[in-house]
Amino acid sequence: MATTAESTNSETLELLDISDKPAIDYKKISSDGLWTKNAALAQLLGLCPLLAVSGTVVNALGLGLATMLVLTSSNLIVSLIRHQVNDTIRLPVFVMIIAALTTCVELLMQAFAYELYQILGIFIPLIVTNCIILGRADAFASKNLPLVAALDGFMMGAGFALVLVALGVIREILGLGTLFANMELLLPFAANWEIIIISDYSGFLLAILPPGAFIGLGLLIALKNNIDDNRAQRKAAREDVPVAGSKRVRVTGNIS
Amino acid sequence: MKLAKVTSPHLHDRSDTSHVMKMVIVATLPGLAALSWFFGWGVLINLVWAWIVALGCEAIVVKIRKRPLGYYLNDYSALVTATLLGLALPPLAPWWLTLVGVGFAIIVAKHLYGGLGSNPFNPAAVGYVVLLISFPVQMSSWLPARGVEGAIPPGFIDSLKSIFPLLGNASVDIVTQATPLDQLKQRPGLTITEIWQPGSAFGRFAGVGWEWVNIGFLIGGLFLLFRKIIYWQIPVAMLGSLTVMSIIFWGGSGSEGHGSPLFHLLSGATMLCAFFIATDPVTAATSNRGRLIYGAGIGVLIYVIRVWGSYPDAAAFAVLLLNFCAPLIDYYVQPRTYGHNSGHNSDSDRSGDS
Numbered sequence: 152m153a154t155t156a157e158s159t160n161s162e163t164l165e166l167l168d169i170s171d172k173p174a175i176d177y178k179k180i181s182s183d184g185l186w187t188k189n190a191a192l193a194q195l196l197g198l199c200p201l202l203a204v205s206g207t208v209v210n211a212l213g214l215g216l217a218t219m220l221v222l223t224s225s226n227l228i229v230s231l232i233r234h235q236v237n238d239t240i241r242l243p244v245f246v247m248i249i250a251a252l253t254t255c256v257e258l259l260m261q262a263f264a265y266e267l268y269q270i271l272g273i274f275i276p277l278i279v280t281n282c283i284i285l286g287r288a289d290a291f292a293s294k295n296l297p298l299v300a301a302l303d304g305f306m307m308g309a310g311f312a313l314v315l316v317a318l319g320v321i322r323e324i325l326g327l328g329t330l331f332a333n334m335e336l337l338l339p340f341a342a343n344w345e346i347i348i349i350s351d352y353s354g355f356l357l358a359i360l361p362p363g364a365f366i367g368l369g370l371l372i373a374l375k376n377n378i379d380d381n382r383a384q385r386k387a388a389r390e391d392v393p394v395a396g397s398k399r400v401r402v403t404g405n406i407s
Numbered sequence: 408m409k410l411a412k413v414t415s416p417h418l419h420d421r422s423d424t425s426h427v428m429k430m431v432i433v434a435t436l437p438g439l440a441a442l443s444w445f446f447g448w449g450v451l452i453n454l455v456w457a458w459i460v461a462l463g464c465e466a467i468v469v470k471i472r473k474r475p476l477g478y479y480l481n482d483y484s485a486l487v488t489a490t491l492l493g494l495a496l497p498p499l500a501p502w503w504l505t506l507v508g509v510g511f512a513i514i515v516a517k518h519l520y521g522g523l524g525s526n527p528f529n530p531a532a533v534g535y536v537v538l539l540i541s542f543p544v545q546m547s548s549w550l551p552a553r554g555v556e557g558a559i560p561p562g563f564i565d566s567l568k569s570i571f572p573l574l575g576n577a578s579v580d581i582v583t584q585a586t587p588l589d590q591l592k593q594r595p596g597l598t599i600t601e602i603w604q605p606g607s608a609f610g611r612f613a614g615v616g617w618e619w620v621n622i623g624f625l626i627g628g629l630f631l632l633f634r635k636i637i638y639w640q641i642p643v644a645m646l647g648s649l650t651v652m653s654i655i656f657w658g659g660s661g662s663e664g665h666g667s668p669l670f671h672l673l674s675g676a677t678m679l680c681a682f683f684i685a686t687d688p689v690t691a692a693t694s695n696r697g698r699l700i701y702g703a704g705i706g707v708l709i710y711v712i713r714v715w716g717s718y719p720d721a722a723a724f725a726v727l728l729l730n731f732c733a734p735l736i737d738y739y740v741q742p743r744t745y746g747h748n749s750g751h752n753s754d755s756d757r758s759g760d761s
Contacts, residue, residue: 353542353545356541362540366515
């Protein structure tokens with residue numbers, strides 16, 4: 152059949168393309184997901200759950216892991232069926248895949264981390280509407296090989312989860328004066344992980360309330376931009392170093 | 408004949424930032440004196456501590472931003488923010504409360520937005536709201552004013568110790584009491600005779616002590632108007648709309664009647680807000696008509712939040728909400744430039760407009 156022939160063709164082409172420079176490709180996917188195109192800090196996607204449930208580390212980690220799981224598996228499945236789905240129906244199909252996976256994660260959490268499931272509440276079903284997931288499915292997974300797409304999903308999800316946890320750490324320390332409180336809700340062996348940073352802390356309600364999340368995210372974005380700027384400056388400084396040794400002066404032709 | 412060649416302008420007025428800011432600080436003195444008389448040494452200790460924190464934060468941020476330190480510290484704007492916030496805090500606010508509030512005002516509300524002149528929100532109001540939302544208990548424990556039955560403001564050492572508990576325990580128990588505005592909200596069953604009985608916290612018109620504190624700020628505000636530091640539009644519009652609102656909705660009875668116009672004009676932070684906080688030239692509307700709208704909006708919001716909201720006083724909330732609106736107000740009430748028919752220099756000028 153013509154279609155199968157085409158798809159195998161394109162697959163081999165892609166394979167060839169990948170095999171030319173495999174190392175660079177994977178590294179770039181990882182660094183894009185974790186840092187350069189970080190979903191929360193650079194693309195500013197999925198802000199609603201990011202801001203709503205990052206009050207403590209355990210909430211942040213729970214939602215971060217759930218999002219990561221959905222993102223990785225949805226990228227994998229979308230990539231597997233990318234040649235069977237044509238352009239007109241691709242978005243509904245992607246959304247249904249994501250919704251099915253989210254339901255799986257929701258049921259899993261209900262089974263193994265019921266209290267955390269109750270705390271996170273509506274934000275677990277809302278993973279379906281997280282624009283990172285549909286965005287990666289459409290922009291990356293539908294155009295790439297399954298394993299590459301899964302890696303991209305994993306790295307994007309990890310970048311998102313890391314920001315979520317970082318925000319959770321900041322807000323939990325400032326707001327409650329503790330760190331890793333109630334971790335046993337997610338990890339049964341982590342019952343005594345709680346560190347009391349400041350004992351007899353009277354609580355800083357602002358950090359727990361939504362404004363704290365906005366301010367914290369703003370500071371994290373500023374930090375990322377600052378680090379990027381410094382890096383670019385250092386790189387430019389390194390490249391600008393004049394080459395020692397012979398400098399040839401042009402003496403013929405048009406000197407401008 | 409030799410004449411000195413001096414170009415115009417020939418009449419000078421010293422109106423740089425530091426001069427304006429110094430005048431504002433001087434103008435708070437009557438109110439400060441009244442506050443200290445009625446609530447004791449804590450007010451002054453708070454104020455000095457707020458100044459220290461403000462200067463420290465300002466110096467750190469200016470250093471980080473690699474700007475000239477002396478230039479920024481000499482414009483006194485950090486001191487004004489600290490003064491306004493310090494005057495609004497409860498007299499025995501613990502040291503960390505002032506630290507958090509002033510630090511937030513200077514670092515986040517002022518410098519993260521680009522420093523003086525670029526901040527969309529009044530730093531003192533932001534600091535106050537942050538504290539009120541985060542620490543409602545500490546922010547509502549005011550002392551009973553001198554003159555309320557059995558109330559004597561604590562002495563200097565006791566005030567110092569209750570603000571800085573690290574120095575040791577205060578030798579007397581500090582009694583706190585809700586402000587008259589708070590009492591009016593929390594005790595809905597008060598009759599008019601209970602409110603006006605001698606020794607109650609409501610005083611002659613607006614609460615023992617509070618009426619004199621507000622009169623003090625009014626005097627300071629009139630001084631600022633006289634020196635042309637502030638424009639008359641904002642305070643007049645704000646106090647006017649507050650008066651109109653409180654006349655319309657005044658029930659005339661006890662605490663169900665929402666309080667008389669005089670009560671609203673002379674209690675809480677009304678006068679401090681009208682003359683010192685709302686008139687901040689950076690965050691207010693900038694045209695004359697705009698200032699009238701801006702001030703009136705603050706007055707209406709203060710009344711609405713005081714009477715139907717869940718907080719006893721509302722000056723900081725009202726100022727912040729109107730700070731949001733200031734660019735919009737400025738957009739819609741652009742003054743007419745000479746030679747044009749209307750403020751907007753678009754094609755919509757019609758001949759009948761002027």
